[in-house]
Amino acid sequence: MMRCLVFLISLAFAGFGHTGAQAHELRPAYLEITEATPGIYDILWKVPARGEFRLSLNVRLPDNCTETAAPVTINDGAAVLSRWSIACEGGLAGRTISIDGLAATFTDALVRIAHLDGSVQSARLMPDYPEVTVETSPTLTDTARTYFLLGVEHILLGFDHLLFVLALLLLIGSLRTLVETITAFTVAHSITLAFTTLGLANAPQQPVEALIALSIVFVAAEILRKENGRIDFSSRYPWVIAFLFGLLHGFGFGGALREIGLPQQDVPLALLTFNLGVEAGQLIFVALALLAIAGLKLLLAEATVWPKRAVTYAIGSVSAVWFVERVAGF
Secondary structure (H helix, E strand, O other): OHHHHHHHHHHHHHHHHOOOOOOOOOOOEEEEEEEEEOOEEEEEEEEEEEOOEEOOOEEEOOOOEEEEEEEEEEEOOOEEEEEEEEEEOOOOOOOEEEEEOHHHOOOOEEEEEEOOOOOEEEEEEEOOEOEEEOOOOOOHHHHHHHHHHHHHHHHHHOHHHHHHHHHHHHHOOOHHHHHHHHHHHHHHHHHHHHHHHOOOOOOOHHHHHHHHHHHHHHHHHHHHHHHOOOOOHHHHOHHHHHHHHHHHHHHHHHHHHHHHOOOHHHHHHHHHHHHHHHHHHHHHHHHHHHHHHHHHHHHOOOOOOHHHHHHHHHHHHHHHHHHHHHHHOO
């Protein structure tokens, strides 16, 4: 009986460990290697930073590579970007590239290697596997797989997005309305995610994060009003609310994707697979939440009353704290 309740409430309170600056904190390091001429490569190395402090991560290149131009480094406060060129006798095919220091962190590193023939290899390096072997004939499948998994990870670690979806589930009363609402949310955040990533629209990230937190508070308040017998527009048509706030959440996804870094020649593929990963993660969460809610209703005769209120107050309280923190961080 208590396990289902603990699942929902613990999910809400898990957010206390993720402040406004961290809820969308998905910033792996990014290494891009582009073959300019046979055996000559241009390198872009992006390391997450907080002001003057950057993660202690460094690129380890194969022994057959030497620098032809000294690194030019820029710190924009959010990341340290370094650019330089190398010459690799015999090329990089079959050689190993690794990231020193990655094993001592909790972050990942994305690697994109573009060859002179137009083929591209993408890989995601993790603390327990911080190296990649350069393939002779890479495929677009690598890029698709890498960004799909990033999308899944982002939504499942994005506690504010999950709390918003959970609040919508608590507000909805029928399967048909649930399908309409989830579809509206998906369509809306897909639009602004695409517009943001492609540079067609933009919004300052800090106010967006604060408004996302406020959107969760709003839906939590709507749940309580409905529980008290007040049926208004948002209760009758939750898909409209999901669509409007989905546009806002899409800006949050887009900001995260910009910070991750996109392979410039594979932007459409990376965008599509990242979005598909987000949807896959969202569906996983919805399925688990619905199972937990159904379990509560079966095990507790009053599950639609006090457990629902407890979870709603937890969601609203956590989101209100996020909102205050994020506004204070402007």
